[in-house]
Amino acid sequence: MIKAIFFDIDGTLVSFNTHRIPQSAIDAISMAKAKGVRIYISTGRPLSLINNLDEIKHLIDGYITANVALCFSGDKIISCTPVPEEDVMTVIKFSDSMKFPCMVVGEKDLTMYNSDERTDRIFRQMLNVHNLKEDNDVEQILRQRILQLTPVISEPEELQIMPRLTGCVSCRWYPEFADITATNANKGNGFLDIISHEGIPVEDTMAFGDGGNDVSIIERAGIGVAMGNANQILKDVADLVTSSVDEDGVYNAMKKFVL
Known part of the structure; x- marks a missing residue:
């Protein structure tokens, strides 16, 4: 049973073409949240540059930001890993x-x-x-x-x-x-920090991504999903390759495992 889902932003939740979240993804995340699934963002963006999640912002439980240099759940900082x-x-x-x-x-x-x-x-x-x-x-x-x-x-x-x-x-x-x-700041480590803090078993998690910085979290999540527009390195380590962000990839994978 999936209890927590981690989403990359650019190329995963948000289209590079439209700069928006597809309505199908908004609907899927809303339905998952209504079932009690916790929703997390896992992004290379620092918090101040996350400007494209307004439609789901009220549904988000926590963030991995700046490729895990700063992770938090609600208002609580879980980890901070600065560059030397x-x-x-x-x-x-x-x-x-x-x-x-x-x-x-x-x-x-x-x-x-x-x-x-x-x-x-x-x-x-x-x-x-x-x-x-x-x-x-x-x-x-x-x-x-x-x-x-x-x-x-x-x-x-x-x-x-x-x-x-x-x-x-x-x-x-x-x-x-x-x-x-x-060195130790990667999305996979941030993922482990958050689920440990929240008491969520690895096998009850799901993660979505499309880029090289998503490899570590896709490998570690219970179900790792690569978008159809992902690079081949990520597809090779994913449990599932869904359709692209512009072809309802988030919804299609969540329909299979969550909804």
């Missing part, structure tokens, strides 16, 4: 020398450091992410614990940078940038 300070400064220096934008996500605020035209094209136009706060002073953000760094870099540039970071991992859920978090 020396790694933060290394990425900042690379951003200056290699001239790439980098989102710096603090515990309380964020900024888009070294913003350029790619910031607007990728985040505002393609992903419909606003509130990037380019005017925020990075020095002020660096006084906080840093939860995540999101540099706009290619895969070869990522391979150049990551060996210089001693306490971090990187992953991609969109081709043009990487999310850098502390």
Whole structure:
């Protein structure tokens, strides 16, 4: 019996084409919630950039945010895993020398450091992410614990940078940038933290995703579901491959296992 479901946002709950949650997914989540199923979000986005869940916000019990750097249930913080300070400064220096934008996500605020035209094209136009706060002073953000760094870099540039970071991992859920978090910060660990806190058995859980940063949670959930639009790596580890987000993928999988 499914007691908790974890949803990635972009490409899973929310379409890259419409920037909206399909009505079928809203209906399925509403029906599941009415049956007592707990609903959680598992996203690479920091909390302040989650701007596309208004239709289901009242149904959500907790969040894994910034690829698990900050997890909470209701108002209670379950875990916080910041990036080591020396790694933060290394990425900042690379951003200056290699001239790439980098989102710096603090515990309380964020900024888009070294913003350029790619910031607007990728985040505002393609992903419909606003509130990037380019005017925020990075020095002020660096006084906080840093939860995540999101540099706009290619895969070869990522391979150049990551060996210089001693306490971090990187992953991609969109081709043009990487999310850098502390080594133990992944969605799978956040998932385990939350269900342990809530007393939910692993076998009673379900998780949905579409990108590389979803592999760890899809592998660990009782039923791991890859969207039809997911990358092949995720499909290979999933228990079920459903249809795409634009073809009612969430509803189709939930109808089979939950509704």
